[in-house]
Amino acid sequence: MKAIEFCDVGFSYEEKGTFAINGLNFSVEEGEFVAVLGHNGSGKSTLARLSNGLLMPDRGVVRIFGQTATAKNLYDVRRNVGIVFQNPDNQTVASVVEDDVAFGAENIAVPREEIGVRVQEALRAVGMEEFRGATVSRLSGGQKQRVAIAGVLALRPRIMILDEATAMLDPRGRREIVDVVTRLNREEKITVVLVTHFMEEALLADRAIVMNRGEIVMTGAPAEIFRRRDALTAYNLSLPRILRICEALRRGGMEIEDTLEGETLAKEIVTCVSGQNT
Amino acid sequence: MLKDVSFGQYYPVESFVHRLDPRTKLLFVIAYIAAIFLSKNFYGLAACAAVLFAAIGFAKIPLRKIVRSMKGVLFLVVFTAVINIFFYRSEGARILWEWKIFRITAEGLIFSGFLIARLFLLVICASLLTLTTTPVSLTDGVESLLTPLKWVRFPVHELALIMSIALRFIPILMDETDRIMNAQKARGADFETGGPIRRIRAIIPVIIPLLLSAFRRADELGDAMDARCYTGGKNRTKYKKLRFAAGDFAMFVLAAALIAGVVLMRIYLGAPV
Secondary structure, three states: OEEEEEEEEEEOOOOOOOOOEEEEEEEEEOOOEEEEEOOOOOOHHHHHHHHOOOOOOOEEEEEEOOEEOOOOOHHHHHHHEEEEOOOHHHOOOOOEHHHHHHHHHHHOOOOHHHHHHHHHHHHHHOOOHHHOOOEHHHOOHHHHHHHHHHHHHOOOOOEEEEEOOOOOOOHHHHHHHHHHHHHHHHHOOOEEEEEEOOHHHHOOOOEEEEEEOOEEEEEEOHHHHHHOHHHHHHOOOOOOHHHHHHHHHHHOOOOOOOOOOHHHHHHHHHHHHHHHHO | OOOOOOOOOOOOOOOHHHHOOHHHHHHHHHHHHHHHHHOOOHHHHHHHHHHHHHHHHHHOOOHHHHHHHHHOOHHHHHHHHHHHHHHOOOOOOOEEEEEOOEEEEHHHHHHHHHHHHHHHHHHHHHHHHHHHOOHHHHHHHHHHHHHHHHHHOOOHHHHHHHHHHHHHHHHHHHHHHHHHHHHHHHOOOOOOOOOHHHHHHHHHHHHHHHHHHHHHHHHHHHHHHHHOOOOOOOOOOOOOOOOOOHHHHHHHHHHHHHHHHHHHHHHHHOOOO
16 A cells, blocks of 8 residues: 555745645655655655645645545644654653653543553653653753654654654764664554665665655665766765775775675675785 | 853752642642731741741752752842831830931831741742752643633643743753854854943844744744644643642641641731831
C-alpha cells in the first residue's frame, strides 16, 4: 500500500509567485525508508510539510494511505504522519522530558493511564528511558532531538518525517538520530522519510530522491544515485566522504573501485598496496 | 555576564515540604498571609513564626537562602519602619524624643517592630514556596486551582500553557541574549561603560535581534505543536493529575488551626499598643 502519494502537486509560498514545488509526482510505499536529498531551496522541506498537512497544495492532491489530505481530515493525517523539525529547541513544549513526550498523546485525548504507557514505550524506543524526569534544557542536542522523536512516537504514527532533523547536531548526535530512525524503520515498521543534505545519511535508505528547484530530478537506490557524480555536482550536492576518498586514492594512482562500504575499501587498499610490494 | 542569573530559586532537595501538592502550598501561603494580617499582637505573630520556622526545618532549606530572600526586601522594610517610627501618632503615646514634625514614641517603636516582623514573615513564607516548588509544578497548581473559572469561559488551559512555554524558553532566550551580546562585543559594542542612558541605548541592538529570533522560534514552535495535533484545550486529556495525599490534609488542618489560634489570641490577648 502507498503510504504517501503526491499527484501532480504544486505549491507556492506567495500568491502568483514562483512554485516552491511544481508538478510533483512521487510515492512512498508502506514500510519504506526514503531519503530526500537536495540543496537549500530545492523544495525538500516544502515536500515534508505538504506530507502532513502543515501546508496544503495549491494544485494536485496529496494522499496518505489512500486518503486525500484536506482541511477537514487534517487531524487524521497528522496522527498518521509525525514530523520532526530541525531545531531541537523550538519543538519542545514542556520543560520536563516526560511532559513533552506526553503532549501529543494529550492532544489526541488518550486516556491518562495509557499516556504513561506510551511515554514509557516512546522513550524506550529512542533510548532515553533514564531521562524521563530530566529537564529538557540540560540535554545535549542529540538527546533533545531524540526526545522530539519520542514526542512524535507517542502519537503512534505510521509515517515519520525528519525535516533536516540532524542539521543542527554534532556528528555524534547525528549518529544517534540516524541509528534510532533506522531501528524504528526495521523493527517498528514505521515508514520513514528522511529529508537531509548529508549524503552519508542517505546511504541507509532503501531509496533516495534528489530534488532541485521544486522537482524530482533523480530517484533510485542510494548506491546508484551516488554513481552519477556529474549530475550530483550539477545539483550542488557533495558526494559521501567514502566516495571522495576513493576518488582521491584513484588520483593518487591506486586502482580502486567506488564502494560505499568501509570494509571493502580497506580490503581494496590492502590488495593494492601488497600488489605493489611484490 | 548572564550565566550566573539562575532563574527561579528552586532548591532541589527531598523533603516533606517539597513533596506536598503545589495546590496545598499555594493555598497554605494564602491562609498564612491571612493569619499574619489577622494577628493583632506579638503572640499571634510568634505563633505564625513558629509554624514558618518549623516548615523551613522540614523543608531542609539552609538559613542563608532565607536570609538572602530577606535582603531583597530590606530597603522596603527599613523604609516602612522609619516612616512609622517618626510619624506614629496616637492618643497618650509616651514621647521619647521630638524635633519639629518628627516624634519618636514608645508605642511607635513597638508598632514598627510589629510591622517589620509581619513583612519579613510574609516574604519568607512566599520564598519558601518558590524554594520548595519548581516553576513547572507551580504552573500545574495554578491551573488546577483556576479550573472553576472555566465555567465563566476563562481560558485556563491556554493560560497555563502560555506560562509553561514561557518557563521553557527562559533558559533558551538567556543563552541567546548572551550570544547576541558577545557578537556585538566582538564588533566593538560597549555595554559596561557610560551613564544610564548610554547603556540603555547600547541594549537596543541586542533587543531587536532577540525579538526577531523569539518570533521565529514562536513560529516554529507553533508548527511543531500543530504537527502534534494540538487544537487547544478542548477534547484534551491530562497526563499528570495532581492528587492530595495525607500530608496535604495535615497542612489544611494546620492552616485552619493557625488561623483559629491567631483569631483567639486577637480577641483575648489584645493589641500590642
